[in-house]
Amino acid sequence: MEMLVGRWAPVVPTHDGGYLDLQEYFSSPAYLDGIQSIHKEHRRRVAYMKPTIDDDTEDDATGDARAQKKVEAAARRKAKAADLRAENKKYFERLSGVKSVTDTTPQDEAMWANRNTIAAQSRERKKAEAALIAKENAELAERVKNAVSLTDDDIGDEAAGLARSKLAAESEARREAEAEELARENAALGMRMAAVKAVTDDDIGDEAAGMARAEMVVQSEERREAEEDRLAKENAAYDERVASVKATVDDGDGIQS
Numbered sequence: 685m686e687m688l689v690g691r692w693a694p695v696v697p698t699h700d701g702g703y704l705d706l707q708e709y710f711s712s713p714a715y716l717d718g719i720q721s722i723h724k725e726h727r728r729r730v731a732y733m734k735p736t737i738d739d740d741t742e743d744d745a746t747g748d749a750r751a752q753k754k755v756e757a758a759a760r761r762k763a764k765a766a767d768l769r770a771e772n773k774k775y776f777e778r779l780s781g782v783k784s785v786t787d788t789t790p791q792d793e794a795m796w797a798n799r800n801t802i803a804a805q806s807r808e809r810k811k812a813e814a815a816l817i818a819k820e821n822a823e824l825a826e827r828v829k830n831a832v833s834l835t836d837d838d839i840g841d842e843a844a845g846l847a848r849s850k851l852a853a854e855s856e857a858r859r860e861a862e863a864e865e866l867a868r869e870n871a872a873l874g875m876r877m878a879a880v881k882a883v884t885d886d887d888i889g890d891e892a893a894g895m896a897r898a899e900m901v902v903q904s905e906e907r908r909e910a911e912e913d914r915l916a917k918e919n920a921a922y923d924e925r926v927a928s929v930k931a932t933v934d935d936g937d938g939i940q941s
Contacts, residue, residue, distance in 0.1 A: 848922050862904075
């Protein structure tokens, strides 16, 4: 069929020599009604159509074989269960006929006759052991109570202690003498300062009194440093002597260690 395309819509020639507008034809009520009728008939035929696939195997050789195997499997399971019940029955019959050979009544044996004797002997041993332990503990407590420590921690009656006491006394005497000297110097300085008349010059560092005061401060600082060095050396010597002292301890056993 020849189709001609016009300016506005495609057209096809008809059998009577004319032309048919396709757009007008496809949108006409007659064409739409015909299409709906075709679809309706198709749906009706599909609804009444029977399947041609045979999904039921019970009516052929495969179904027969399957049914036969099912029967055979059920028979095997039934026979196996019967055999198991028979075996269980025989087992429990043998079990009920077994007599216990475990002797749970020792009263008729020699061991039971000696049980009371053994128990009495055990009680006596425990009582004797407890008494012995109590006695030993009491003796140990008494020894500890009466023990006299022989650790000589007082060096005041020895050469090191006497030397230390002497050094301490000498150091104390020097400190007192230095304190008295410093007090006298301070008093003299105060008297001199009291006699000085103020001339608006409150800086005595460039005067005789200020220079003397600075000199005394330096001397006092030097004396303190010397005293500290001497005390440090004395303490170090004392600690060394104490570290070399060997202690003797008597714990009451007659052996000093």
